[in-house]
Amino acid sequence: MLAASCVSQSPEYPLSGLSVGERPEPAVPDGWVAVRIRAAALNHHDLFSLQGVGLPADRLPMILGCDGAGTTDDGREVVVHAVIGDPAAGGGDETLDPRRTLLSELHDGTLAETVVVPARNVVPKPAAFSWAEAACVSTAWLTAYRMLGARSGLPRDGGGKVLVQGAGGGVSTAAVMLAKAAGHTVFVTSRDEAKRALALKLGADAAFASGERLPARMDAVIETVGAATWSHSLRSLRPGGVVVCSGATSGPNPPADLARLFFLQLSVVGSTMGTRDELAGLLAFMADRGLRPLIDDVRPLADVRTSLARLATGEIFGKLVLSV
Ligand SMILES: NC(=O)c1ccc[n+]([C@@H]2O[C@H](COP(=O)([O-])OP(=O)(O)OC[C@H]3O[C@@H](n4cnc5c(N)ncnc54)[C@H](OP(=O)(O)O)[C@@H]3O)[C@@H](O)[C@H]2O)c1
Numbered sequence: 001m002l003a004a005s006c007v008s009q010s011p012e013y014p015l016s017g018l019s020v021g022e023r024p025e026p027a028v029p030d031g032w033v034a035v036r037i038r039a040a041a042l043n044h045h046d047l048f049s050l051q052g053v054g055l056p057a058d059r060l061p062m063i064l065g066c067d068g069a070g071t072t073d074d075g076r077e078v079v080v081h082a083v084i085g086d087p088a089a090g091g092g093d094e095t096l097d098p099r100r101t102l103l104s105e106l107h108d109g110t111l112a113e114t115v116v117v118p119a120r121n122v123v124p125k126p127a128a129f130s131w132a133e134a135a136c137v138s139t140a141w142l143t144a145y146r147m148l149g150a151r152s153g154l155p156r157d158g159g160g161k162v163l164v165q166g167a168g169g170g171v172s173t174a175a176v177m178l179a180k181a182a183g184h185t186v187f188v189t190s191r192d193e194a195k196r197a198l199a200l201k202l203g204a205d206a207a208f209a210s211g212e213r214l215p216a217r218m219d220a221v222i223e224t225v226g227a228a229t230w231s232h233s234l235r236s237l238r239p240g241g242v243v244v245c246s247g248a249t250s251g252p253n254p255p256a257d258l259a260r261l262f263f264l265q266l267s268v269v270g271s272t273m274g275t276r277d278e279l280a281g282l283l284a285f286m287a288d289r290g291l292r293p294l295i296d297d298v299r300p301l302a303d304v305r306t307s308l309a310r311l312a313t314g315e316i317f318g319k320l321v322l323s324v
Pocket of ligand 1 (some may be wrong): 042043045048116139140143152165166167168169170171172189190191193195210224225228229246247248250251272273311314316
């Protein structure tokens with residue numbers, strides 16, 4: 001089958017370790033299912049894997065990809081849930097299982113004609129979603145959903161003030177749309193004026209240059225950019241506010257600014273992916289509100305190198321999809 005694999009790793013030249021070609025059809029262990037992928041989507045995670053972050057070299061070659069949607073052997077149309085973990089081992093939450101992995105970290109991922117996952121790792125695809133739309137939700141959208149929901153402390157019935165850093169990313173665009181749909185006031189930042197304009201079109205109430213002082217203090221910040229925006233995130237919170245962090249694209253070690261943290265009684269909360277139940281809840285919420293993932297580009301899987309190169313530049317707005 002055709003697949004996009006990580007065969008070697010380079011922090012400087014991540015695409016040098018990408019191989020797009022034939023791989024053997026996977027075996028299906030007991031209790032697992034094969035999904036014939038119809039569309040898959042890229043995440044920054046795929047670039048990190050090619051850079052040697054989060055994917056040990058002794059596991060190569062590894063088929064990349066966390067996001068995908070397709071059909072099972074018994075004809076079900078499904079979205080793949082990329083968190084491979086045991087809810088019981090995580091106190092009822094598989095994302096907290098100490099042995100949890102994401103697809104493409106220990107088990108081959110979705111950038112392939114077929115992926116094999118535990119039977120619980122598929123959820124029904126909403127009929128109204130295209131394959132491309134369905135392929136976008138299980139990483140960036142799920143992450144944004146958990147950040148805003150279980151992790152942020154924002155009121156369930158809306159009315160909160162939330163800042164989303166780095167308007168163009170997959171998690172960020174999802175966070176803007178989900179937060180607006182939930183009834184919050186949403187501010188965004190971006191380095192790029194065109195992305196700020198697009199974020200306003202997505203529904204953001206106001207858009208600011210990265211680092212710009214905001215006219216109001218936020219209840220919560222959705223942070224995935226990391227070092228480049230971290231101090232601004234802390235400065236933007238009201239006393240008692242929460243920064244929810246699920247990524248660090250620009251670097252993981254900014255100054256902690258501990259004086260601000262304790263004096264204003266801020267909370268720093270980590271978040272990663274979401275549970276199978278949260279994925280089902282997200283799909284139901286999106287179907288109910290008529291929300292669809294923002295797609296920047298769709299091209300064939302054979303062209304994945306072009307899409308990964310674009311992701312590496314950061315010059316994207318929404319998700320990059322591969323049709324399979
Ligand atoms: N923990 C999890 O479960 C989870 C799940 C999904 C993603 N993530 C992580 O979240 C991060 C975002 O991933 P993604 O796939 O949504 O997209 P991405 O490609 O990492 O994000 C692109 C955005 O990051 C911003 N950015 C990048 N470098 C920047 C810099 N030096 N200064 C300011 N902004 C910068 C850019 O915003 P502007 O150009 O608009 O300024 C750009 O639009 C990644 O680190 C990823 O690994 C984590």
